[in-house]
Amino acid sequence: MAKKSKKPRSATPTKKSFTLKLSKKNKVILGGLLMLLGIALFFSFLSFYFTWQDDQSVLSEFANRNEQAQNLLNKFGANVGHLIVYQGFGISSIILTFLLFISGLHLFFSISKKGLLRKWIWGLVFIIWFSIAFGFFAKSTPLLGGMVGYELNDFLQDYGGKVGVFLMLLFGLIVILVRLFQFSPDSAVSYINKKGKSLASELKSNSSTKKAPTAIKIKEEKEEEIITPKEEEGPIIIDAYTHKKDIPPLPKEEGDDSFQVNVGTEEDTISMEVEKIKEETEETDNIADRLVDDFGEFDPTLELGNYKFPTLDLLDPHGVTGGITINQEELEENKNKIVETLKNYKIGIAQIKATIGPTVTLYEIVPDAGVRISKIKNLEDDIALSLAALGIRIIAPIPGKGTIGIEVPNKNATIVSMRSVIASSKFQKAEMQLPIAFGKTISNETFVVDLAKMPHLLMAGATGQGKSVGLNAVLTSLLYKKHPAEVKFVLIDPKKVELTLFNKIERHYLAKLPDSEEAIITDNAKVINTLNSLCIEMDNRYELLKVAMVRNIKEYNAKFKARKLNPNDGHMFLPYIVLVIDEFADLIMTAGKEVETPIARLAQLARAIGIHLIIATQRPSVNVITGIIKANFPARIAFRVTSKIDSRTILDTQGADQLIGRGDMLFTQGNEVTRIQCAFVDTPEVAKITDFIGSQRAYPDAHLLPEYVGNDESGTSIDYNVSERDSKFREAAEVIVIAQQGSASLIQRKLKLGYNRAGRIIDQLEAAGIVGQFEGSKARQVLVQDMAALDQLLGDEAQ
């Protein structure tokens, strides 16, 4: 086992160093060079044996062009032969030429280098063993063992004597036989036995056909030697059996455990089957290795290989060139106000520190010893009033710091431009799957998070507080960092105006339903189909992950890139899918459960397969952000909201009501709440970016989502053939008629069906005139009053 686990480890680094350093062309060149060098050395070594005496005088005359050597490779051959054969390993040096040739062959034809190291090790072992052996047995002809063989012999004999060296050589031979040729004493014995037996039987059969009586006699003598005297009585009969063939003794041997087991184990140790299995697994590895060797790793970006990422100059610095300008007077004034206000409430301050952010400055206070934090907390409103400024937020205490924070808005807020956050090295160097630069924190640090880790994001804020800018910041971040092959957006924009600019990059970055014309979905009824289609995509992706035996999209794509998944088996590189819904409240109002169910499903399950949801809403009330939605959106952003209740609904804490708007936001991914100034990206900037991308070569179409046959949103009745009805059609009709409620989710629940199937059945029920047309969030009208009417209707149909 230990040996097995070592193997790949030793193989991987050598393989990597080859693949990393050499391109395919260089491999061919180097391979050719090694092969030719091997051939050259082979001939020079060989001819060295015939010419070395003549060439002795030339050795010191290498630079002299007038001197010529007899060696096939002239002076080069004479010198190399002298160095490696004479002064080196003698005749076994020829093995070296083979090793060079084989290495060249591996490189030239890009054959996997797995066995190469082994060949080199054994080759070198052979060279040394033969060199010593020749040095030992043919001391008088030093050219056979070379100087190394001669000197090593001398050295070893000084310590171990002739007998010692002989035994060492013997041991070396045993090691070679056992390790390299899988030799074992058992196999030797059985081999000899088999040979002996077959030889004997051949002899017997030959002679019996000619002279039967003598053969019997010979057998008799043998039996007497081996078999016990009991059988002496009828030796001829026994002989007649044993004589026929050697098979009859076999049943006897079956009883004889030791012999049987011996034979079995011998064949197992040869283990042809085991070796075959190994070869099979290695072969699949080799194919992937070879594919990677030949073509490199799969590059999903290759189809749009010339794609250029948007440049930084498309973004506007918004007049901000340097950092934040600090107004010393303002700082001093605020500090004095804070100290005074707290003094009025008899709270002494031991220490105060200011951190200046783009929109707010954080004053960190360490109160005098003995002051209760709860006292300061209770005074929150009074302090805010005394400071007479909008948007004051008191954090008592600052988690993990033990100080009290008072955030006071700056008189002149600095705009955080998208350009500055995109250009920040934090974002540029971010090794994330879906990096998003939201803006800057209160300490003026660029705030970068990975959407893939969130894994879904809920955004809320009153109208005009910066939600749409925030969504644009998210999309822009991804556009600047991810290739069209790596991420796709599904954009839902009920307001119809916010995301329209992204239409220009439809064939690069957007995903849509196969039959829809517009990639950006503005029609609420179409949203349901899209969401359900995403659910199908999710199920399909899980199936692919299952087959590939990986746990998430990252591992899957890595495996696919390493060419370990065959595209012929349906595998493909999976882009991340980011679903953006700009006005969720509107959607919930019109479609209700039909939207909530697939969203909840996606939110619960889609993280591993790379579908991430970003949901924005103006109205963060509990009937929009329901418990099930909230539970699955741990990452939340709150822009300014109008009430403490709304703040609680989004963040589970107050604070969002005290923000100052214009991109001032709170972000939480669990417990900690971070105040961030959202990066500002204006519509003309987005237009420039989408123009820049849109003008480049694109895919033939937007990324197509799986087809979803759902409710017919236009309300036109569908003509379903009676014979094509679902097998559960009758049952579903009964459920609907009994409950007098025409909804797909009811069928889903009662009959335990998937959403898609239930949707299809509803369509069939509509076609059959059992339920009415689709009416948005309301359940469909049931047109059949009771079971009797249903029986009659279906009975009529059958006739």
Ligand SMILES: Nc1ncnc2c1ncn2[C@@H]1O[C@H](COP(=O)(O)OP(=O)(O)OP(=O)(O)O)[C@@H](O)[C@H]1O
């Ligand atoms: N990060 C920001 N920095 C500076 N100003 C901002 C920022 N975000 C938004 N604003 C200002 O606020 C205005 C409204 O922003 P935005 O359109 O994003 O609001 P909204 O929340 O989407 O509103 P609605 O819900 O009505 O669409 C912008 O036009 C801009 O002037």
